[in-house]
Amino acid sequence: MQQSLKKAIFSSVSEYTSFNTKRCRLLAGKGQNDISGSKGVAYYLHRDQRIEDNWAAIFAQNWAIENNLPLYVLAGLNSKHPESPEATRRAIDFSLGGLKEVEVDCKRLGIQFYLLTETQTPMYQRITKFMSDFNIQGIVCDFSPLKPHKTQIDLLKNEIAKMDNCCLYQVDAHNIIPVWELSPKQEPRAYETRLKVEAKFSEYFTEFPKMKEHPVPGQVKFEDTDWEKARVSVPVDETVANVTWAEPGFSKGQERLKKFISEVLEIYGEQRNDPTVDAVSNLSPWLHYGQLSAHRATIEAKKYEAKHTDSVKKFIDEIVTWKEMSDNLCFYNPNYDNLKGAPEWAQETLDKHRNDQREYVYTKQQFEDAETHDHLWNAAQIQLKVDGKMHGFMRMYWAKKILEWSKSPEEALEIALYLNDHYSLDGADANGFAGVMWSIAGVHDPPKWGERPVVGKIRWMSFEGCKRKFDIHKYIARYNKGDESEAKPIQKELSPSQPPINKFFKPSSSPNKRKGNRKVQGSWGGK
Known part of the structure; x- marks a missing residue:
């Protein structure tokens, strides 16, 4: 079906x-x-x-x-x-x-x-x-x-x-489908959303007309914008610097879309789940700021359906079903950013396990500085800070471990949302809220994964599972210079002699890559 x-x-x-x-x-x-x-x-x-x-x-x-x-x-x-x-x-x-x-x-x-x-x-x-x-x-x-x-x-x-x-x-x-037309209510899962998309897609999937040269001139001629003045007009965190791999603007978004279709789309369906292979679109910064239309990306990808059938299907499922389901969540659920927005079963299971013994507990600052015992997690956090983007599979692992290693589910959600919004070029986005809520609060995910300490019935991801799916050594080596590729305990209170995390920063000119043939679950996985 x-x-x-x-x-x-x-x-x-x-x-x-x-x-x-x-x-x-x-x-x-x-x-x-x-x-x-x-x-x-x-x-x-x-x-x-x-x-x-x-x-x-x-x-x-x-x-x-x-x-x-x-x-x-x-x-x-x-x-x-x-x-x-x-x-x-x-x-x-x-x-x-x-x-x-x-x-x-x-x-x-x-x-x-x-x-x-x-x-x-x-x-x-x-x-x-x-x-x-x-x-x-x-x-x-x-x-x-x-x-x-x-x-x-x-x-x-x-x-x-x-x-x-x-x-x-x-x-x-x-x-593509206006949020108020797709559904009159919050949809529980991708399957139900896909049904709604299938029913209405053809009505809205039309080509765009070109904007015209406007025939009526303005009564007032404004001076050209002083962009440097605008740049310094609001207080910002200057320590979160620009990245080198992504340049802003409509034309750069079009260039990235063409690059994805010509160089990556062929392997997207099979290899998009491996963080060490360049098999994702990396379009999310331009999509987030609306500098690229998801509708346009769908039109262009659709042209290659006969040639790359599986890849095009999976890409459109991500950029239409999962992306529009994220907007659906945030439109109909005013608690999309806190645990009150979680399904009832998730609230119950997280509350039941909130006092469970945690093997590790980290502060917000330790998470931010990538100072955990798990070098795979640290590498993901460093990728986020350096590239302004994290591979979709690692993003889910990253958020789920924050739940596992925080004092409470409320604190975990707060930390994950802050780090994502603060460092990611696609932060403060409906996809981000839905992704964190999927990872930590069971949104869009059924309770069929058994029950474990701390996380309860929330779907769990493990270091060993990642080892079976992709070459973690390659990923860690890229983003965690100086660390071994096995997770092992460190002192929870870090020693003053431990090197600062910026020693391990390794800026790159392109975002991380991917491979693997397993389906990514969740709204962060496919773009």
Whole structure:
């Protein structure tokens, strides 16, 4: 049954004929015609940092043209250190790099780009101020299920609802099937989600129209953005530096997609589960920032279905089923980032075993510095810190061991989310929340794995199991210079004579590689 569902996903891409209005929803106001007197339409671009292959931008431009109005694209920075774990030099520079290319593309198309720089002001107030200053009555925003964005959009909706002749639309430009159309509720597992995807995929799997050169010029000409000024406008953790293997922007995302399809896709199906082989797409940074459309990646991969059938099936299952299930979780479950969001059986089993004796207990700092007894785990943490990315299989092992070696499941979840959001280029993402909740809290996973101390009925992963699946010696040697490749105890309170962890850092010019033929379980595994 599962195989037939996967086959059913591979319907041919349809030519674009008209905008599917189910992709958008009216959040405030009376509708598209309720903007009499407006001097423009504005698209607040948050999660999808691109102009092409962007349903929100397409909708906003069509709306502006129908009303003979100029189009403005707005963006801004929200995260600040230390309140936001993702407020790092690595993340902010990648985001700004993407927005810089958006500005260039807007200028090419005759669209005005404006960076909302008042970083001490809540985003919804920056948007309403822009509306007031330039008499903008039509606003479009893209979609994110995460609470920070959701909160700002709810506040914006409330403000616009008070205004005369103004309206706010939201367009899901991140998913192929809009999250509110895929399902009316949280889906329990990938199997059920796959059923929903199979039923609706062909309706939404269409080619994108190209953005037009905008026929109506803006009334105001904004100066080019001072990107260096923007770069230093918010406090960030400067110690989390940029990586060398991934450069930001729409064009770089397209390059990486072409590289994956031409050089990696052939072996993806068979070898994607080995952390020592380059058999994953490594697209997640561009997908996270919306600098690459998952819809576009699916279209391009689909062209090779006949040639690389198994690989294409598995890639699309990851980038559609698992990815959109992550958005489904965060959209319908307000506790997607804490144990209250776990299924009842998982809460019960973790509570039952919360007082079990732990063989090892580490602090948040020890985890962060990769100072555990397990050199395989340490290597994964170092990869995360150095590359800004961790191989999907190791990410699951990494999170599950944090559960095993923490004082409580609540602390484990907090530590895993912090480390992922702080160091990963795809951190603070629905996939990350779903992945950590899968690993630690049993989300999207049935309780059929027996019962063990500490972890209870949560699926367990072991060092010995990793040894049987791939060459751990090769992986550890790459990221844990100076350590043997066997896990062995060290003192829980580290000796002052132990070398600092940065001695073992080994920056690389490309992210880690992979092989293996076993199926990765969980939403982190396939991208």
